Amino acid sequence: MPEGHSVHRIARQFARNFVGKRIRLSSPQGRFVDGAKMLDGHTMTDARAVGKQMFLEFDNGLWLRVHLGLYGAWDFAGDIHASGTDAAIRGRRRRNVGPAAAAVTLDLAGEDSLQSIGAPRLTRLRMAEDEQVSVGAVGFPPEPVGQVRVRLLAGDVVADLRGPTACVVLDPQEVQVAMDRLGPDPLLDDSRAAEDRFVTVVRKKPTPIARLLMDQLVVSGIGNVYRAELLFRAGLNPHAPGRSLSDEQARALWKDWAHLLKIGVATGQMMTRDGLSDAAYGRALRRRADRHWVYKREGLPCRVCGTHIALEEMAARKLYWCPKCQS
Known part of the structure; x- marks a missing residue:
């Protein structure tokens, strides 16, 4: 199951690449058709992670709550951009695990994943417990792979959610209750x-x-x-x-x-x-x-x-x- 650091990284991907954009939502799998209709065509205004749960806000006042659970994962594709903060991390190594040490962001093969993610329309990034980057000539938007519960498409970027424990639309009061319950x-x-x-x-x-x-x-x-x-x-x-x-x-x-x-x-x-x-x-x-x-x-x-x-x-x-x- 993805732990807190993974969900925060996923939320940052949404903040960099989706917040402020009009989002087209669909449910290729067919299990989230009603929820997708409630959010389709609205602009994403916020992306937050609280522990293992993520909350995406839209300009109609509704939120999408996602809990990946044991089997859930997000696939990102398109013109994925890293933030300035993470770009500054790139290429430096940390000698010790300490608060003042320099950091490096690597994928499973030891490559700089930020460099790969930045390749427009050529990159697919899977974000669950481990991050895997593959680069190839991928048409855009790519065809959904597997049982995609919900697809979020914003012009030049797309995110596909598969296998989550929870994927629900909440109003602001319900979101506050959900957040307040968490440690x-x-x-x-x-x-x-x-x-x-x-x-x-x-x-x-x-x-x-x-x-x-x-x-x-x-x-x-x-x-x-x-x-x-x-x-x-x-x-x-x-x-x-x-x-x-x-x-x-x-x-x-x-x-x-x-x-x-x-x-x-x-x-x-x-x-x-x-x-x-x-x-x-x-x-x-x-x-x-x-x-x-x-x-x-x-x-x-x-x-x-x-x-x-x-x-x-x-x-x-x-x-x-x-x-x-x-x-």
């Missing part, structure tokens, strides 16, 4: 109040901290990968009740989530390891196996203490952790 997202609100909200909820709950971090009503955007990595980086036992954490431990989790989320949005990858050389950092961006401390490393020695990484199931999701470092 705080540090990329939207990094205030002390948002931090306090997270800390207060966590420290009241008898629920294991590993389950709390996956609860989107507690904190927005964290999925299975970031959950495992955050707990390892904090040295916390995933079974520890939320209320057993100290104030300092809970605040440190919030701050580290904000830190890792920014890295994920900048690079497009869930990079969670620190202190890597330039060469090691480049390899990690290309290969998930080199990117994480514990995620999907069951049975392998811990990178810190050598203990075999454990794998168990918690709330129907796989949990990876080090029994020694997180004892």
Whole structure:
């Protein structure tokens, strides 16, 4: 399932390439015909991500809410442009995963995806958990591929949505209710109040901290990968009740989530390891196996203490952790 960094990146694609344009909406699959009619021909005025959910606003006051879930993905095609901020990132490398380090945006093959995305009418960009760019002579607009729930066409750019858990039209009041239900997202609100909200909820709950971090009503955007990595980086036992954490431990989790989320949005990858050389950092961006401390490393020695990484199931999701470092 796409985690928070992916959804924020998708929202930025819409902000760059669709906001301010009149959008033609259709449902090639036929399952969203009524919803598409409500928005067809209207101008997109806003694109927001809150955790794992995205909200697109139109000039008739209605919004499109999309939750990709396990199988959803967006395909972009056409004259896709990167923003000035991301263009400035291009080509620089980060030696360490730190707040002041330089960033680089790479696709799965280690290529600069911003350069590829900018090729007018030649690029298809798939945005789900991983971003894949392919370049070829593609007619515009391209034919829908697969079961496209909704297509958004804006002159020289097109976005196709396939396999979402949710794709619904909401009025402003319904959008506010949906947003208010979600836990705080540090990329939207990094205030002390948002931090306090997270800390207060966590420290009241008898629920294991590993389950709390996956609860989107507690904190927005964290999925299975970031959950495992955050707990390892904090040295916390995933079974520890939320209320057993100290104030300092809970605040440190919030701050580290904000830190890792920014890295994920900048690079497009869930990079969670620190202190890597330039060469090691480049390899990690290309290969998930080199990117994480514990995620999907069951049975392998811990990178810190050598203990075999454990794998168990918690709330129907796989949990990876080090029994020694997180004892």
